[in-house]
Amino acid sequence: MKKPIDGEQLEKGHARRNSAIGFVLGMLLGGLVGSYTGNYGLAIVTGMILGALLGYRSAGRLNLMEYSPRAMRYLIVSGLLFFSTLMAFSYLIDRQNGSSFGVMAALLTVLFAALFTLAVGYAISTLDDLQRRIQVEAIAIGFAITGLIVLLIGLLGLTGMSQPDWLLVTPIMIGGWVIGKLLLRLRYR
Amino acid sequence: MKNKLRVLRAEREWSQATLAKMAGVSRQTINAIEREKYDPGLPLAFKLAQIFDLQIEGIFSPDSDRD
Numbered sequence A: 001m002k003k004p005i006d007g008e009q010l011e012k013g014h015a016r017r018n019s020a021i022g023f024v025l026g027m028l029l030g031g032l033v034g035s036y037t038g039n040y041g042l043a044i045v046t047g048m049i050l051g052a053l054l055g056y057r058s059a060g061r062l063n064l065m066e067y068s069p070r071a072m073r074y075l076i077v078s079g080l081l082f083f084s085t086l087m088a089f090s091y092l093i094d095r096q097n098g099s100s101f102g103v104m105a106a107l108l109t110v111l112f113a114a115l116f117t118l119a120v121g122y123a124i125s126t127l128d129d130l131q132r133r134i135q136v137e138a139i140a141i142g143f144a145i146t147g148l149i150v151l152l153i154g155l156l157g158l159t160g161m162s163q164p165d166w167l168l169v170t171p172i173m174i175g176g177w178v179i180g181k182l183l184l185r186l187r188y189r
Numbered sequence B: 001m002k003n004k005l006r007v008l009r010a011e012r013e014w015s016q017a018t019l020a021k022m023a024g025v026s027r028q029t030i031n032a033i034e035r036e037k038y039d040p041g042l043p044l045a046f047k048l049a050q051i052f053d054l055q056i057e058g059i060f061s062p063d064s065d066r067d
Helices: A008-037 A040-058 A069-093 A100-125 A129-158 A166-187 B005-011 B016-023 B027-034 B042-052
Strands: none
Touching (some): A008 A069, A040 A166, A100 A129, A129 A166, A129 B027, B005 B027, B016 B042
């Protein structure tokens, strides 16, 4: 009986290499964006994650999550709109002193964030049963991680420690989701 | 559940990606089924049986069965 040729090992090697390249490039690009916005941490972390994911995808390996082409378009467009608005808001808000611009810019940013959230929901709905299950379980893990971290921060605040920026909650949630997906990937490997 | 998916696929020299495309699911799903980490739903089980021209029982069996 002949062994089926999947090209799995070749794909894995390319995926690892491209992920590493994407990780570094994303970090550099994030640093560049951070130099304009002043928020280095968020920009660099976002760049690293996106760079690694894009590198993985570029290796020609099938997506871990195989979204439909339409879902990918929605994700990319809404993601770019949200990210651009967020960066622009961070850059411009320091130059506005309590004017109505700040409120309108915040609402616009949240609007695009809502569109991105809807795009994510639509993308998940296009997945097959197993991948949809993985995403939902990953969201649950992310929810738990976020809850624990926020609880910790709140309790530490009661002890007198300074409270971090509330904006950190969103990247914590996304990070928890990513951790959940990585853990579940090990289970279904 | 146990299954003979890997054997059946190998007999036809299909890759996981090829079978996944035929079944309309991700390669990850085929891999998870073969590794018995995931039991497919009825529609997918019937689809796989149709692809291999077998009954569902010809591909899948409960864990208590031993070959």
